[in-house]
Amino acid sequence: MPTISRRNFLTHAASLGAGAALLNVNPDFFFSSAFAQSGKPMVFLSAENITGNWDPTSHTTLSQINVQAFVMGFLTRTPMRLDNPEETVYELATSIKLLDANTLEIKLRDDVKFHDGKPFKAEDVKATFEYGSRKDRPAQWYPGPTETLDITTPDDHTVIVNTAKGGYPAHLFVFLASYLPMMSATDIAGGPSGPLTQRLNGTGPFRFVAQKGNDTVLEANKDYFRGEPKIPGINFTFVGDATTRMLSLLNGQASIVERLEPEQVTTLEGNKAIAINSVVSVENKYLWFRCSKPPFNDPKVRMAACHAIDLAMIREVLGSAGHESYNYVSPVKFGYTDLPNYPKYDPEACQKLLAEAGFPKGKGLPDLEYITSVGFYPKTKEYGEVITAMLQEQGFPVTLTVLEPVAWNERLYDRPGGGPGHMIDCGWSTGSPEPDLVLRTHFHSSSKRITGIEDPQIDASLDKERNAPNLEERKKILQGETMPLLAEKVPALSLFTSVMIHAMQKDLAGLFIYPDGTMDASKTTFA
């Protein structure tokens, strides 16, 4: 006859109780779905982190500019497509008119409010222009410092910008209008450590809710002047690893990811649930010469190096991530043209110039360092090795230094006595058709960010194109004088124009991606 002990009875009773309790556990606690679905916010995974200071004039960081594009309003937007690079769409402005060479009239919409409820008025444009032009603002987007500007507001919806004191034309603000986020005059009055740094307050389709760790949380702005967005919000998250971003897209957690490697594009192209968006960007990738120290202070040596590099081979390495271009700005920027005198692969010309510079077959050249990064831009290490090999083939004693982004960034800019190394790889991307955001920033002696070049002829030409009385005249000078002069003096070699590649869920519709990577999600839906 079977018996039962007190111990066994207790053991079995406890097991039964635990089993019954388990049946009542709601497994959703463990397995709640977080996958992107209709009615859920759009989840954007960014390849780059933000700065931690929400003041739009405090940085030039692309990821934060992407967040700003969702939240902030702009006087105009420029879609910058290859077939119509100069197209302008009015947003907060209803018209922008050049009254004379130094006077610009901006008319504004009268039905727009900031997210904190303050009506958008001319005073906000005036405050934004004046604050952003201050010399201490790190972004330095404006054509001249605050004291060179006279800004008046005849009524609440008209702004007059006069640049006569600065001696530069007012039309420079035309292209910048699509690049400068409009801030509230009240926020700006709060001072440098006021609300501007704490959160974003704009007029855009999404309002800033909170920063939670690496997640920037945005929600739809119900009062958006073009109508409430269809999606309830956007989660903008920094995820540093490209594979992680792709996995997250594949399992449906992410709605859209950026900066795909060409191999990832090939993998995703076969996936029916994923759509790929490629757009020729505003970003050119450059090989920058340190022009303030030997041997690249000699234009002949620079040109010799340019003739040693076969750009077609570099584009081959890049695959779908590179677009052919022969100028110092992207083809979607104002003034672009394929320059007839852009340096071509020509080993004979390279050797001739080296001999003329006193370095026949590279003999006598010092050991040269070419610095590049890995992990941020696609294929930099791979095409860096190709460039190094091509330069070595012509006698340049070059070694390639590959650094992770922070160490590379620390060595990027010019400094007294010349920046580190002799050549460095970097892209430059600005979300406006304005070419001077690249040309003047890098090649005018007042800025010379990476190259350190000081050349009175280039300065004069850059001043001349900037001071042209109107855009037609400016384009003529840019294409006929300034850009060819740069191709002759080669302070840098533009290697190609980047192609901005995003991958997204196929059911994500109505998202417009600008060539600098910023987006308009005001009409986005999940089908």
Add this chain to the structure above:
Amino acid sequence: MFVLSFLVRRLLQGALIVFIVSLLIFTLLRVVPGDPVRLMAGGMAPEALIEQIAKDMGLRDPIIVQFGRYMSGVVQGDLGQSFVRPANGASTGGANFNDSTRGERAKVLDLILETLPMTLQLAGLAIVIALAFSFLVGIPGGLAPGRWPDRLAFYISSIFVSLPNFWLGIILALLLSVKLGWLPAIGYQGFAYTILPAIVLAVELSPVLIRTLTASMAGIMMEPFVAVGKVRGLSRRRIVFGHALRNASVPLLNLLGIQFSGLLGGVLIVEFIFDYPGLGLLTINAVLQRDFPLIQGIAIVTSAIFVFINIAVDLVATMIDPRLEY
């Protein structure tokens, strides 16, 4: 009384170890090439500004003076402020140090305290999974030395030890998350996000645990007290789980203490792959951003955790087996 003297002795030893680790990390970070001030100030900052900031922050004082200043803060619970992270904890980059509108910097201790529970949750679950699996495979292996359960345990641990965690993480995410849709993989929105990275870590932990358990169990089963147990009329289950397993657990427990250090190393890679917001991801970002105060803080806290775990393991081991003395 024994416990008290044990704790006092071991805690004093532990404090010395943490102090030495702190000194080493502090010195190493200051002698490696690259000026953190240039990273903070931005590439274009003039030399004069770099020197000014360095002087203001006391970074040009002798290392021993800097270390003394730092440790006086540490003993008061102040691990300093991050060089780059704002108070909201976001991983940041690109801002200029001398920008007057720069937001408030995050306290290192706050950043660690926010992320440490996440990592402990991950590590805890990984250990639970690893132990459960190791017992399931290791005990039958130990009870049948030379026969198929033993061989199975050997093969499983050999395969597991050969799997790189970064590869396994990606494969499991592809299989369980992308293909089957069973588990979420990236980031953290709830407990479910801990399961997949914990499985990867458990696979990393299991081989040593399985081998130790198998060998230890096989050895114990040969002991005279096991044979005596049978004579006393104890059931096999009682002998195995009540006596043999208890004795076999001591080496396993000691091993767990050591394994935990390996686990924290694995956490770095696994948290990065799964974008899991724990101490590992914080460490990687701190290193990538040269956020020296944060790296120092994490090093001190993790070395303190190692010391504490080892003390706890030794203490528990003496409770399981009173013959042990530490």
